[in-house]
Amino acid sequence: xxxxxxxxxxxxxxxxxxxxxxxxxxxxxxxxxxxxxxxxxxxxxxxxxxxxxxxxxxxxxxxxxxxxxxxxxxxxxxxxxxxxxxxxxxxxxxxxxxxxxxxxxxxxxxxxxxxxxxxxxxxxxxxxxxxxxxxxxxxxxxxxxxxxxxxxxxxxxxxxxxxxxxxxxxxxxxxxxxxxxxxxxxxxxxxxxxxxxxxxxxxxxxxxxxxxxxxxxxxxxxxxxxxxxxxxxxxxxxxxxxxxxxxxxxxxxxxxxxxxxxxxxxxxxxxxxxxxxxxxxxxxxxxxxxxxxxxxxxxxxxxxxxxxxxxxxxxxxxxxxxxxxxxxxxxxxxxxxxxxxxxxxxxxxxxxxxxxxxxxxxxxxxxxxxxxxxxxxxxxxxxxxxxxx
Amino acid sequence: xxxxxxxxxxxxxxxxxxxxxxxxxxxxxxxxxxxxxxxxxxxxxxxxxxxxxxxxxxxxxxxxxxxxxxxxxxxxxxxxxxxxxxxxxxxxxxxxxxxxxxxxxxxxxxxxxxxxxxxxxxxxxxxxxxxxxxxxxxxxxxxxxxxxxxxxxxxxxxxxxxxxxxxxxxxxxxxxxxxxxxxxxxxxxxxxxxxxxxxxxxxxxxxxxxxxxxxxxxxxxxxxxxxxxxxxxxxxxxxxxxxxxxxxxxxxxxxxxxxxxxxxxxxxxxxxxxxxxxxxxxxxxxxxxxxxxxxxxxxxxxxxxxxxxxxxxxxxxxxxxxxxxxxxxxxxxxxxxxxxxxxxxxxxxxxxxxxxxxxxxxxxxxxxxxxxxxxxxxxxxxxxxxxxxxxxxxxxxxxxxxxxxxxxxxxxxxxxxxxxxxxxxxxxxxxxxxxxxxxxxxxxxxxxxxxxxxxxxxxxxxxxxxxxxxxxxxxxxxxxxxxxxxxxxxxxxxxxxxxxxxxxxxxxxxxxx
Numbered sequence: 001x002x003x004x005x006x007x008x009x010x011x012x013x014x015x016x017x018x019x020x021x022x023x024x025x026x027x028x029x030x031x032x033x034x035x036x037x038x039x040x041x042x043x044x045x046x047x048x049x050x051x052x053x054x055x056x057x058x059x060x061x062x063x064x065x066x067x068x069x070x071x072x073x074x075x076x077x078x079x080x081x082x083x084x085x086x087x088x089x090x091x092x093x094x095x096x097x098x099x100x101x102x103x104x105x106x107x108x109x110x111x112x113x114x115x116x117x118x119x120x121x122x123x124x125x126x127x128x129x130x131x132x133x134x135x136x137x138x139x140x141x142x143x144x145x146x147x148x149x150x151x152x153x154x155x156x157x158x159x160x161x162x163x164x165x166x167x168x169x170x171x172x173x174x175x176x177x178x179x180x181x182x183x184x185x186x187x188x189x190x191x192x193x194x195x196x197x198x199x200x201x202x203x204x205x206x207x208x209x210x211x212x213x214x215x216x217x218x219x220x221x222x223x224x225x226x227x228x229x230x231x232x233x234x235x236x237x238x239x240x241x242x243x244x245x246x247x248x249x250x251x252x253x254x255x256x257x258x259x260x261x262x263x264x265x266x267x268x269x270x271x272x273x274x275x276x277x278x279x280x281x282x283x284x285x286x287x288x289x290x291x292x293x294x295x296x297x298x299x300x301x302x303x304x305x306x307x308x309x310x311x312x313x314x315x316x317x318x319x320x321x322x323x324x325x326x327x328x329x330x331x332x333x334x335x336x337x338x339x340x341x342x343x344x345x346x347x348x349x350x351x352x353x354x355x356x357x358x359x360x361x362x363x364x365x366x367x368x369x370x371x372x373x374x375x376x377x378x379x380x381x382x383x384x385x386x387x388x389x
Numbered sequence: 390x391x392x393x394x395x396x397x398x399x400x401x402x403x404x405x406x407x408x409x410x411x412x413x414x415x416x417x418x419x420x421x422x423x424x425x426x427x428x429x430x431x432x433x434x435x436x437x438x439x440x441x442x443x444x445x446x447x448x449x450x451x452x453x454x455x456x457x458x459x460x461x462x463x464x465x466x467x468x469x470x471x472x473x474x475x476x477x478x479x480x481x482x483x484x485x486x487x488x489x490x491x492x493x494x495x496x497x498x499x500x501x502x503x504x505x506x507x508x509x510x511x512x513x514x515x516x517x518x519x520x521x522x523x524x525x526x527x528x529x530x531x532x533x534x535x536x537x538x539x540x541x542x543x544x545x546x547x548x549x550x551x552x553x554x555x556x557x558x559x560x561x562x563x564x565x566x567x568x569x570x571x572x573x574x575x576x577x578x579x580x581x582x583x584x585x586x587x588x589x590x591x592x593x594x595x596x597x598x599x600x601x602x603x604x605x606x607x608x609x610x611x612x613x614x615x616x617x618x619x620x621x622x623x624x625x626x627x628x629x630x631x632x633x634x635x636x637x638x639x640x641x642x643x644x645x646x647x648x649x650x651x652x653x654x655x656x657x658x659x660x661x662x663x664x665x666x667x668x669x670x671x672x673x674x675x676x677x678x679x680x681x682x683x684x685x686x687x688x689x690x691x692x693x694x695x696x697x698x699x700x701x702x703x704x705x706x707x708x709x710x711x712x713x714x715x716x717x718x719x720x721x722x723x724x725x726x727x728x729x730x731x732x733x734x735x736x737x738x739x740x741x742x743x744x745x746x747x748x749x750x751x752x753x754x755x756x757x758x759x760x761x762x763x764x765x766x767x768x769x770x771x772x773x774x775x776x777x778x779x780x781x782x783x784x785x786x787x788x789x790x791x792x793x794x795x796x797x798x799x800x801x802x803x804x805x806x807x808x809x810x811x812x813x814x815x816x817x818x819x820x821x822x823x824x825x826x827x828x829x830x831x832x833x834x835x836x837x838x839x840x841x842x843x844x845x846x847x848x849x850x851x852x853x854x855x856x857x858x859x860x861x862x863x864x865x866x867x868x869x870x871x872x873x874x875x876x877x878x879x880x881x882x883x884x885x886x887x888x889x890x891x892x893x894x895x896x897x898x899x900x901x902x
Contacts, residue, residue, distance in 0.1 A: 029576075032484055068836075068886070069506050071574040072539050074476035155474035156512065183505035246785065250875075318780040 001051065001121060004044045004211075009034045009112065011214030012207065016108030018217070018231065019210055019326075021298050022312040023257075023281035024105015024131030025067040029075045031109060037077060037116040044112050047097050047121035049204050052195030056096035058123055059084045060140075060193055061114055062107045064152070064175065065185035067313070070106070073185050077113035079155050083187040084114045086159050087151040091192065099123035099198065101138060101190055103206040104131030104281075110187075125202035129329035130298050133256055133280040135175065136168030137341045139331045140193065143201035147171040151189045154182040203329040209235075217307055227307025228322050231300075238355050240285065240293055241274040241323040242267045242304060248315055256280055261301075261315055263323070274323060276301070278312040283346045285323060293355050294343045296332035297325045325355045391443045393435055393608070394825025396615075396641050396818075397424055397450040403821040404431035406438060410648075414438040415818045424452050425598050432606040443608055445895065447824040449615035449637035452595055453588050457685035460488065462591040464533045465495035466583055467526035469519065469555070471502030471547050472539035472575070475511055481537070481579055486686035493587045495531045498522035502547045503539030506836055506884070511539060514547045516554055523558035532559070535586040537567035537579035542835055563589045563629075570632060572834040573886065577681060577690040584687060585632040592631035596624045613827065613895075617693050619644045619674050620830035620892055623861055632691070635684060638820060639666050640675050640694045645823030646791040647673045649813035655789040656778055656807075659819075660796030662704040663718035667697045667777045670791075672870040674892070697781050701773050703796035705737040707766050714769055728754050737799055740766045747798045771801045779806055793819045830870075830892045831857025838884050846872060849889040862893035 004012075013031040016024070034044075052058065061080055063070070088094055098111040098118070103126040111122045127138035141147065150162040150171060160178055165171045171191075179186045193202070213234055220230035232239060243263035250259035258279050265272040275286045282299035285292050293299055301310050304320040315321070332341050333354065343350040391413075395404045397420055406414040416434040421427040428448070456462045468481035481497050482490045500518035503511040526534060534555055538547045545568040552564045565586040571578025600612055614627035615637040627634060643657045653673040659666045669676040675694035682693050700716025704723045707714050719726035719734055726732040728739045729750025735758075741747035743755040743763045778790060787808040792800040793816040802810050815822060833852040837845035850869055858864050871890040 029479065033478055036478070036483065066506070068573065071576075072506070073472070073503075073511075074479045074575060076474075076476060076478045078478060155477070157474075183507075183509075183511070244779070317784060318782055320780070 001045050001047050004046055006035070006038050008211050009038065009044070009109075011211045011218060013109060014214030014217055015210030015212070016103055016105060016214075018213055018300055018302070018309045019103050019108065019129070019206070019298065020105035020131040020309065020311070021281045021300055022278055022310070023133065024102065024107060025070060026311070027106050027109050029070065030106050030113060033075060033077050034109060034112055034116070037113075042116040044115055045121040046124050046207060049123055049125045049198050049202055052096065052123065052198055054194065054196040054199075056195035057091070057093055058193045058195065058198050059087060059095040059098045059114070060101050060127065060190040061098060061111050062101040062188055062190060063110050063185070064179045064188045067106075069184045073183065075106075075113070076155055076187075078117060079153055080110055080114040080187040081117035082159075083151050083153040083189040084118060086153055086161075087149070087189040087192060090149060090151060090161050095120060095192070096195065097121045097123045099202070100126045100207075102126055102128045102131050103210055104128065107131070108207070108210055122207065123198060123202070124207045125198060125204045126206045127201075127203060129203040129206050129332075131281050132341060135172035135190075137345070138168075139201050139203050139329065139337075140191070140197070141168040142331055142334070142337045142340050143197070145191070145193070145197055145201060147191055150175055150191060152178055152182075153187045158182050201331070203331065220307065228302055228304070228324065231302070231307065232324060235326045237324045237326045239322065239324050240355065241265065241272070241287065242269045243274060243321065245315060245317050245319045245321060248317060250312075257312060259312070263321065266320070276323070277348070279346050280312060282312065284343055284348050284350065291350050291353070293323075293325045294348070294350060294352060295346060296328035296337065296341045296352075297354050297356070298328060300324050300326060327356055328354065391441065392825045393432070393443055393446045393610070394641075394821040394823070395428060395431055395446070395448045396638060396820035396824050397428060397448070397452065398638055398820065402427035402431050403818045404435050405815070405818050405821040405825055406435050406443075407822065407825040412815045412818075412822060415815060415821070417818065424450065424595070425602060428599065429602045429605065432602055432608065436606040436608065443610040445613060446603060446608060446610050447613045447615055447621055447827050448599055449641045449820070449824045450595075450634060451638060453592060453631040454635040454684060456588060456591055457489075457584060457687075460492055460685070463492050463587045464590045465531055466493050466586040467496045467522075467529075467531040467534045468494070468498065468579070468583060469522055469534060469536045469551060470499045470579065471514060471519075471537070471551060472511060473499050473501045473515075475503060475539060476575065479576065481535075481583065484576060484688055485580070489685060489687065493583065496522075496526055496529060498525070500551075502551075504541070504544045504547070506540060506543070507838060508544055510547075514550055516550070519551045519554045520558060523555040527559045532561060533563050533565075533586040533589055534559070535565045535567070535579070535582040537575065537582055539575055540573075541566075541568035542571070542573055542578070565589070565629075570630065572690045573836070574690050577688055580687050581632055581689045581691065584684065584689065585630060588631040589629065593628045596628040600624065615641055615824045615827050617691055618677065618830060618832075618890070619694075619823065619827060621827040621895070622829070626860070635691065636693050637824070639668065639696055641820040641823030641827075642666075642793060643668050643670055643675045643694065643823065644673065644826065645819030645821070646670075646793045646813060646816070648822055648826045649815060649819060650791050650811045652789050652791060652811060655791050655811075656781055657791045657793065658774065658778065658797070658800060659794040660792065660799055661702050661794050662723065662796060663700065663702045663720050664698050665701045665774070665777065665794075665796070667781045668694050669781050672868070674870050677871070695781070697777050699773060699777055701737070701770060701796075701799065703736070703738045703741075703799070707735045707737060707740055709762060712762075712765055712769055714766060714773065737766070737770065737796070741798045767799075767801070770799045771804065774800055775804050775806070778804060782806065792816070828892045828894055829857055829860050829862035830890055831855065831860060831862065832888070832890045834886070834888045836884055836886050840885070842874060842885060845885050845887050846874060846889070849887040850891065853889045853891045857891050857893055861896055863896035864893070866893040867891045868893065
């Protein structure tokens with residue numbers, strides 16, 4: 001357990017935005033709130049998941065809704081705290097700690113908001129290792145853990161519980177409807193997890209990862225070094241393409257921002273073309289028409305000069321960008337993981353190939369089995385064990 | 390129609406007399422610390438040229454934005470936000486730099502109210518809380534108030550009602566309503582309202598002084614102030630909305646370039662002494678940035694031109710090993726520092742003189758420069774321009790490029806992706822010309838629901854036209870210059886955010902007023 005400094009929280013916001021892989025919403029409002037809370041004396045303790053007792057109970061929080069509405073109704077730390085205490089009242093049990101469902105983007109900082117008011121530690125883990133658009137796209141869903149109950153809070157005193165649903169998809173449908181009804185923004189406490197469940201199915205040390213990533217970028221910017229190289233070094237990532245945006249097309253369907261972007265190559269990528277598809281986050285990338293990178297590998301599009309992440313909502317023609325890939329949480333590379341977050345979960349009829357797999361492994365094609373993953377020496381952010389729940 | 394256009398820049402105050410489409414007179418005079426002396430000098434020169442009867446005078450000024458940057462002449466402001474219980478942990482001024490907040494923050498009040506994206510109230514407006522806040526502000530002697538309400542761009546009624554209540558309690562109050570100025574994004578819109586409120590005493594004073602300068606020069610024409618978006622507002626409106634005039638300088642340059650060339654869809658490069666600005670003209674207006682803009686350290690959303698600035702200018706230092714131009718520049722010390730004037734530094738101007746592109750100073754002093762260096766340096770400048778120009782394009786089609794500014798000689802006649810390069814006459818006072826030709830606009834930025842895309846675009850256009858007429862435009866001359874629709878993630882019912890802007894000529898009734 002360690003105290004997070006103001007600098008840690010600042011770096012967390014920078015790193016969480018990169019891990020947002022184009023979506024997840026800007027962490028700016030959460031960071032602003034944390035600055036105020038820290039100024040008023042609050043301190044966040046970060047708890048390694050290994051320190052959880054098996055029967056500890058952990059709150060999994062997220063800020064749900066449309067980013068645009070968030071720009072008007074902002075965020076309120078007490079509202080997030082109330083979602084946690086409401087769940088405690090419903091369960092008749094106290095939480096040991098709080099964690100984020102999603103480290104990428106704005107949600108990466110949300111558990112801190114609740115923790116500042118409730119004097120509870122934040123677990124150094126999440127359930128995505130990045131940002132994803134839907135409730136079933138989590139490691140907990142991959143683990144087959146129960147999706148209920150969920151608490152939802154609106155500051156007008158509107159408080160709701162989804163007591164039981166048969167599936168994660170049902171949870172997404174019901175909670176999304178509730179959220180829309182209170183103005184398309186709400187603080188939620190998702191299905192509580194035991195310490196054992198977090199240790200088995202959480203994606204570990206992602207808060208530390210986001211902080212380290214943010215520190216690496218800020219240090220490189222300060223020292224006038226290439227921040228993208230700093231990201232690649234810190235994360236053992238892969239540089240995929242360097243180019244400029246030649247075209248961008250967006251549309252919303254079923255409440256999601258979908259679209260495509262085309263890049264023309266520059267520097268080492270000159271003469272080549274890169275196409276990206278997104279659903280809130282970057283989902284698949286093709287180089288010269290051949291699939292090159294796809295979810296669950298993390299696809300990050302960065303400003304070539306500043307290294308700042310660029311969101312799917314803000315990318316525009318002419319920007320100089322660099323596409324990099326970071327490693328997917330190992331749990332999503334299993335067959336079941338890919339069913340939840342692989343390219344087919346986003347409507348792309350592609351067999352998943354990781355850019356981090358050696359080329360010879362690709363010839364096998366098809367989904368990667370759990371067994372083959374256990375032997376992967378390079379795997380990072382690995383759950384403690386991959387056995388069935 | 391005869392008009393006088395004045396642009397008060399950081400270095401020079403430029404003025405032109407425009408007779409129809411002809412530049413009848415142009416003058417450049419140094420900008421003075423008090424701004425007004427320079428304006429008086431420029432007006433005097435125009436007047437002495439035999440201006441005759443003038444129909445309108447347009448002034449663009451950086452005075453207000455400088456007041457914020459330099460933290461001078463700012464009033465204490467009472468902030469009143471409607472939206473509780475939402476957003477309570479991020480009150481007004483929450484992301485201001487401490488030094489500026491220390492000067493401007495008078496009191497902060499929050500009351501129940503605000504709207505959801507679908508138009509339903511978050512809570513009914515707490516009128517008693519608003520009245521109490523107003524009394525507290527009166528007791529503290531606060532005379533400038535900014536009112537913000539959640540989703541007020543969708544429904545301004547609560548801000549309007551709160552303003553009525555505050556006026557009852559403080560009859561002499563100066564009130565800024567966020568929906569009059571800003572777009573979606575509560576903090577940024579509220580920040581714009583707060584900045585505006587703290588500038589209103591200075592703005593009233595400045596506009597009055599401009600009017601006196603006009604009178605002293607014997608000019609009876611009505612006064613307009615140019616805005617960030619290239620249009621003008623009546624001086625009395627500018628006194629109420631000083632923030633709308635923050636970035637009028639580059640906008641006026643681009644508008645002037647369009648006018649002087651007759652080209653309305655093009656890229657413009659304004660090459661100065663230290664930097665170059667590239668912007669895009671659409672229908673004769675600068676394309677606007679759709680992003681957060683920091684003013685004096687405060688995050689805002691403004692109607693600002695989308696500009697790409699980079700370190701290439703006539704005074705940029707040129708180094709040989711490795712070959713580089715800028716970003717360091719000798720700036721206004723060019724006559725002391727450049728080789729062509731006997732100075733020690735090799736600048737972009739020296740290169741241009743050696744290449745025969747520019748006649749300035751003593752060409753003999755750069756005759757010894759190796760021709761490979763001259764050619765390579767010019768090629769490097771061309772590449773810098775090429776990249777900037779390409780970044781500002783929104784698609785791959787070729788467009789014309791208009792080159793203005795004192796360093797325009799660095800722009801080569803041919804650039805990839807550019808169909809034609811145009812160098813207008815009077816390019817050095819393009820900014821004052823841009824002020825002189827300015828029109829009136831109306832804008833909307835709103836979320837529409839339950840409408841088809843076409844219906845939403847039509848409705849947005851209707852609102853924008855109504856606003857332009859309100860601002861003083863002649864309805865017969867209105868033209869839609871900008872329209873953009875953005876689908877919104879995670880909102881049901883095909884919610885669509887639409888921005889639309891129309892412009893028109895100043896209505897004669899307005900001029901008479």
